[in-house]
Amino acid sequence: MTVSNAAESPPAPSSVSTLISSTPTPATPYSATAAQVLHSLQHQHLWTSLETHPLTIPNSESPIYLISGIPPHRVYTHPDEQLFMLEKGLRDEDIPPERVFALPLAQGQSWSLRRMAAVFDSLSDEDVEPEISEEGEKAQKLTEYYEGRKVARATKEWGGKRMLLAMIDKGMGGDGTVVYYVIQEGAVKPRQN
Amino acid sequence: MNTTPTLPIPISYISGNYYIFSVDAATYLRREHHICGVLIGTLPLIPQQNVFLGMPLELMPEEARLLVEKGVACIVDEKKAHNDGIKSLLEEDRKRYIQDLESQGLHARRLQLQRQEQSREEALRKKEEKKAAKMKKSAEKQQQSPAAGDVAEENSIVDFFAHNQQKEQGSGSGSSSSRPSSIMVDEPYGITPTTSYPPLSEAFSDKLLPAPDVRSSYPLFAHLHSKGYFMSPGLRFGCQYMAYPGDPLRFHSHFLVSSVEWDEEIDLMDIVAGGRLGTGVKKGFLLGGAERKAEVSEAEGNESIRMFSIEWAGM
Numbered sequence: 001m002t003v004s005n006a007a008e009s010p011p012a013p014s015s016v017s018t019l020i021s022s023t024p025t026p027a028t029p030y031s032a033t034a035a036q037v038l039h040s041l042q043h044q045h046l047w048t049s050l051e052t053h054p055l056t057i058p059n060s061e062s063p064i065y066l067i068s069g070i071p072p073h074r075v076y077t078h079p080d081e082q083l084f085m086l087e088k089g090l091r092d093e094d095i096p097p098e099r100v101f102a103l104p105l106a107q108g109q110s111w112s113l114r115r116m117a118a119v120f121d122s123l124s125d126e127d128v129e130p131e132i133s134e135e136g137e138k139a140q141k142l143t144e145y146y147e148g149r150k151v152a153r154a155t156k157e158w159g160g161k162r163m164l165l166a167m168i169d170k171g172m173g174g175d176g177t178v179v180y181y182v183i184q185e186g187a188v189k190p191r192q193n
Numbered sequence: 194m195n196t197t198p199t200l201p202i203p204i205s206y207i208s209g210n211y212y213i214f215s216v217d218a219a220t221y222l223r224r225e226h227h228i229c230g231v232l233i234g235t236l237p238l239i240p241q242q243n244v245f246l247g248m249p250l251e252l253m254p255e256e257a258r259l260l261v262e263k264g265v266a267c268i269v270d271e272k273k274a275h276n277d278g279i280k281s282l283l284e285e286d287r288k289r290y291i292q293d294l295e296s297q298g299l300h301a302r303r304l305q306l307q308r309q310e311q312s313r314e315e316a317l318r319k320k321e322e323k324k325a326a327k328m329k330k331s332a333e334k335q336q337q338s339p340a341a342g343d344v345a346e347e348n349s350i351v352d353f354f355a356h357n358q359q360k361e362q363g364s365g366s367g368s369s370s371s372r373p374s375s376i377m378v379d380e381p382y383g384i385t386p387t388t389s390y391p392p393l394s395e396a397f398s399d400k401l402l403p404a405p406d407v408r409s410s411y412p413l414f415a416h417l418h419s420k421g422y423f424m425s426p427g428l429r430f431g432c433q434y435m436a437y438p439g440d441p442l443r444f445h446s447h448f449l450v451s452s453v454e455w456d457e458e459i460d461l462m463d464i465v466a467g468g469r470l471g472t473g474v475k476k477g478f479l480l481g482g483a484e485r486k487a488e489v490s491e492a493e494g495n496e497s498i499r500m501f502s503i504e505w506a507g508m
């Protein structure tokens with residue numbers, strides 16, 4: 001009795017599966033990976049204003065996808081930047097979160113230095129002109145911080161272009177885990193965590 | 194202290210490895226060219242002692258090549274140089290060399306004896322002074338309380354020994370000053386030279402080898418080295434190199450470095466493993482390699498280096 005019941009009504013697809021099947025066509029392995037990562041960023045890490053950006057890379061028929069969004073907290077602070085903020089009396093949460101890019105990758109996906117470099121080349125290294133919504137002393141500090149950051153960006157003192165690598169495993173151990181790594185262009189000294 | 198060896202420094206190529214045998218050369222390379230190598234020498238009698246190793250210095254092929262390209266060093270076929278050198282050594286040279294070693298040994302022996310003598314005299318002098326001070330003190334005490342019999346007795350014992358010792362010292366110092374020069378100086382210390390130049394001549398021109406063959410990771414190695422990083426082998430962290438921002442004696446390393454070729458397939462698990470391990474030991478994982486531009490002819494060393502630092506995002 002129960003067996004026939006199960007055959008009649010298969011279990012409802014998971015929300016990720018629904019999401020993947022509802023993503024815009026053409027559905028490729030890359031778009032499915034991107035959808036899963038997007039789901040994780042949206043619901044597990046509570047990122048907002050999420051967007052996907054198709055990107056054509058060398059030696060690949062179908063485009064890969066970059067995801068960008070605004071995280072609730074700062075994802076990365078360079079050690080020198082941290083020192084600068086400390087000197088100015090700014091905390092991580094004083095600085096409004098900014099748009100961060102993430103590159104979804106799946107275990108087993110063909111990947112090379114050439115492709116990595118192509119993705120980085122497609123990122124703009126221009127500083128987004130920030131709007132300061134605070135007032136008074138804090139606004140002053142933030143202005144100083146943004147000026148300092150502009151200088152550091154030109155000299156790459158606080159690291160070059162950066163994004164998140166979001167990696168999933170679709171095979172064995174494909175348990176929905178997404179691991180995130182910060183990847184930056186150039187030799188950027190490690191954080192003292 | 195800051196001796197500069199004659200350039201180019203000979204790097205000895207022995208059974209597939211590259212060695213530096215001269216201390217001056219090793220310190221010079223470390224100081225001026227940020228090449229540390231790995232010390233591999235241990236003590237012949239305690240070969241298990243492998244915590245503090247000494248000369249010789251073994252160089253990675255990359256390090257050897259870098260030095261050759263800079264014109265700082267040359268690769269010498271050590272086997273050939275040694276065989277030829279020994280064969281061409283004249284009997285006269287040999288004798289002179291042995292004599293030279295002997296006189297060095299004698300000199301070392303004399304210095305050692307002199308030092309011993311000095312420290313002995315110093316010790317005796319101190320003892321004497323102490324004794325004198327004590328005697329003075331006890332004499333004062335006796336004057337203060339002449340009635341205390343046992344104290345007087347004790348003092349007399351002390352005096353008795355002091356007297357004896359003084360006697361001994363007198364005779365001892367007399368003989369010791371004459372003894373070493375006559376008996377022991379004749380036996381020179383055995384000197385073990387760390388290099389074989391001299392007696393072999395330093396004319397290497399016919400024993401030179403071409404710059405070492407290196408792995409495809411060499412461009413990244415050379416690039417990081419040119420940025421001022423000190424590079425060392427990466428066995429300890431399962432990577433190709435470790436990059437230190439300064440001398441490894443003063444700094445922790447910043448990066449675990451792995452090199453990949455431009456179109457080499459990267460396994461994402463390697464990124465996860467390297468990134469996670471690096472972050473766990475407060476380092477970054479540096480993945481990089483030489484960029485290969487499609488249109489430009491590849492033979493022409495027209496390469497630029499692309500590298501990426503990876504850290505765990507903690508989310």
